Amino acid sequence: MTPNRTANETVVEAYVDVWNERDYSRIPDLVSDSFVLYDPAVPEDVGTGPVGEARGPTGLVSFMNRLERGFPDFQFTVADLVATDDLVMDEVTFTGTHEGVFNGVPPTYRSVEIQMMAKFHIEEGKLQEHHVYFDQREFMDQLGLTFPTVIAQLPTLVRGKVSLL
Template sequence: MSTTEAENKEIARKLPEEAINEGNLDIIDELVADDYVGRNPAVPEPYHGPDGVKEFVSMVRTAFPDLEYTVEDLIAEGDKVVRRDRATGTHDGEFMGVEPTGKEIEIQGVVIVRIEDGKFAESWSYANMMGLMQQLGVVESPGE
């Protein structure tokens, strides 16, 4: 089943809005291919298939239970969608070895998604992790 660029954009939007914002992990089974590979320099190894995405989303939602993703831009060409996101939340759970700080965060990032047969087949994510760690107080901001 081939999808249009407009359908691909909707698929790319639907995953963070439903899985992360609403906590609907079942949507991951619907939108992520079994052989999906997600690459994110913030995690040591790529994550695979729906279970890998569920594990990642659960980790993020545990660390930032009120996390709210906002899709700022969507650009589609062929089977790829580029999504620019902004996320806000409160650090109320352990995140990447950092104990909860209670601090509010805002982070921006870009995700490139390849859609095949109506599902995420691959993705490449880049987020401002340095800025996040500065907001959490783990890393000093320049000039401090």
Template sequence: MSEASTTEHEQTLNTYQDYEDLWNGDLSKLDVVAESIALSDPALPEGELHGREAFEAYLREVRSAFPDWHVVAEDLLVDDGIVMKEWTITGTHKGEYKSVPPTGREIEINGMAKDIIADGRVQEARLYYDPQEVPEQLGLTED
């Protein structure tokens, strides 16, 4: 790798780490997402949201329902501002989530994501996982 591409690679990794910290509850890092961020998440009613304010509201809703929400990313692949990764999310349902009162149950969800980073900010994030895992693990589905 050239020195310029090494620096860009390191900057992308640093931005990604701030983004992961944000998901793990450090809301002081909200500026790591672009004002116009696009988040695709199969659990969202319309499958996606747009804008930093909508992203922050979603993140606060999730963290209110699962205060110990924790993301661990593994097997990061970084190339030209794109971060691909496998992740595991854990959390305990201690607050209302999508009109469901707290169950006290723990969840563990596995998935993948593609994050596009440019100008030191996450511009787009696409999450890939089975959205039925959350209601199943909360005991909200029929066996």
């Protein structure tokens, strides 16, 4: 525990560690059964909510596994953390290399470094909500998936998807 951290800040730090260490067994200790992750990267087929929502510990683990398959080396680095009674906000840098399929997009083998903000609601020592904010266009740019850079990626993206007559 970092000196002078509140209990809620400590919960968020432990939660970030779960992501970085891929230690999903600690999730029930940190998130409530009614937990919701609001993140535009969460697809509908995570199976626990609409696009942009992963619900409960099961939905969270499902999304974490998906992110790990797509970006096996991903890491979140916390730059700043601010807390009030039941709210914690942090600024993080997400880094990773797109080496696997992520949300239907074949690997581009490009590295990304994205600045993100997050807001956490905490009650009785457990995360209730995690809201993620980031520039989706910048993310797609870094993966080479915006015009005109996507043109160079087309052979990789369509490999195995298109059959010739």
